[in-house]
Amino acid sequence: MKWIRYEEGLKTVYQGMGIVLVFFLLSFIYSQVMLAACFAAVFAMFSFQNIYYSKVGKNLIVLPLRNRTRFLIGTENDLILEFENGKIPIWNGTLTLSIQDAVAPMVDDMDHFSGIFDFHVPFAVGSGEKVKVSIPLQGRKRGMARITRMTIKIPYLFGDGSVLMELAEPIRQENLVYPKILPFTGKLNPSPHRPGETEQHQGLFHDVFQPVGTRDYIPADRFDQIHWKASARMQKLQTKEFQAVTALSVLFIMNAIEKPRSPGDFEKKIERLASYVDYCTRNTVTYSIVINIQTFGVTPYVYIPLGAGKIRYQKIMEILARLSEKNGKIPYESILRSVDLNVTLPPTIVLITHDPELFGNITKKWLKYNHVVIDSFYDGRKEGW
Known part of the structure; x- marks a missing residue:
């Protein structure tokens, strides 16, 4: 020594x-x-x-x-x-x-x-x-x-x-x-455009392994959906009814660039992201994270692939604890274009950013096939908690 x-x-x-x-x-x-x-x-x-x-x-x-x-x-x-x-x-x-x-x-x-x-x-x-x-x-x-x-x-x-x-x-x-956790009181809505495992009252897709009952047959029903035992018991054709489901996995894209003349903006965004991660862990929702902070890995920015679980939650809390507003940052619009080209987009996308109007072209494109949430809570927008 x-x-x-x-x-x-x-x-x-x-x-x-x-x-x-x-x-x-x-x-x-x-x-x-x-x-x-x-x-x-x-x-x-x-x-x-x-x-x-x-x-x-x-x-x-x-x-x-x-x-x-x-x-x-x-x-x-x-x-x-x-x-x-x-x-x-x-x-x-x-x-x-x-x-x-x-x-x-x-x-x-x-x-x-x-x-x-x-x-x-x-x-x-x-x-x-x-x-x-x-x-x-x-x-x-x-x-x-x-x-x-x-x-x-x-x-x-x-x-x-x-x-x-x-x-x-x-x-x-x-x-x-670790960052401060603010309990998420809202709900992340699943995408109605993709099949999955999230229970819904109405949906475009059904889980064929979860029949919930039968109804009278109509000519538009498929032949393989007929419930023959119920039909014999009711003396008329019966069609199986299945649980309506849609997919729920989330991509969080955080803008690490601070809002002008807004001290503490970076910390608020980190707390917001940590609260979303806490919500997804408690509700067993798979999620991935993108942050426009420069790294030296395979991707030039912070990218955490899709996953879930408590061990993953602890590792992400450690990553968020290490991030600093002094880290080098990449323009947010460049990150959105890179994600659009290189990342398979999940059904739900959450953008944690200020000035969301600057990125309207990309979000309009995503809205055709995904559920997009723009979270600018400190601007008093309706998406805030």
């Missing part, structure tokens, strides 16, 4: 040792035995201190941390740091951590500036001991928080000075704060 050491006040200590040595020699020359012994004891204490602080902390190791901690906004969890020390004990130290402000430390001694929390906790460890430091953290806002800096300050026992050790290796631990 590599530490960068900074020593403060060492020059003053050396000057003090020089003065004490001069007085010791003068006392010795003038045969002042008691006075010389006092100066010798002071010189010995300063010498011991220099030897101690030249070696302290060199064998201190930060044991591996838990890789990832997950938070909801307002929930608390503990950051646990474990240290293993060498032969030289550390007394009266102060551990200082700098962490990104997606989480907030629940301690009294801290500072907050430029998106970073600096906080301080007492630190001491004996010779050859292991010690755990537990720091409560609270989810503050959606995002990812890493520890950016760790230092340990050890003040001198005698004199005004200290040794500051800064960890020179990265700390591979991250704290993810």
Whole structure:
């Protein structure tokens, strides 16, 4: 474990040792035995201190941390740091951590500036001991928080000075704060143009594996739909009736470009998308996601294929927690054209965007075959919750 050491006040200590040595020699020359012994004891204490602080902390190791901690906004969890020390004990130290402000430390001694929390906790460890430091953290806002800096300050026992050790290796631990979930009170309507598994009172398609009854035969009915046992019982031809069904799977396309003069627009869209994902997971609706943020994968933008399930839900929450308004973005109309050309469109499409009038040509085309929802909730439109 590599530490960068900074020593403060060492020059003053050396000057003090020089003065004490001069007085010791003068006392010795003038045969002042008691006075010389006092100066010798002071010189010995300063010498011991220099030897101690030249070696302290060199064998201190930060044991591996838990890789990832997950938070909801307002929930608390503990950051646990474990240290293993060498032969030289550390007394009266102060551990200082700098962490990104997606989480907030629940301690009294801290500072907050430029998106970073600096906080301080007492630190001491004996010779050859292991010690755990537990720091409560609270989810503050959606995002990812890493520890950016760790230092340990050890003040001198005698004199005004200290040794500051800064960890020179990265700390591979991250704290993810999931976006806020707003319960979806509406309903995503299935497409009437495609067969599927969603029950409907009226539909163009029927599930032949779910007969719900019979009715009198009419000449337009198909021959294979006649219920022969019911016909024999009723003494007239009866036709099977099946459950009307249509397809329900959803494509969410979020516009990550912020609305002008609207602070927090990006966060509101993320919360909106997370709430839709929560609704689809609870109702077992398959869904896919497109976001116009640049990536380095097969597709140049964020694309999550069609699927469902709780494991997928957790992974998507982690992806949404990592997204930032500082990420590079692609024009929304370019994304819509790419989706139109390269993605098999599901029955229902939800556009989470501002200024939907700019993309009317593409949405009109999709409306012929799909159910399209334009969600511009912060503009007071009727599609809002």
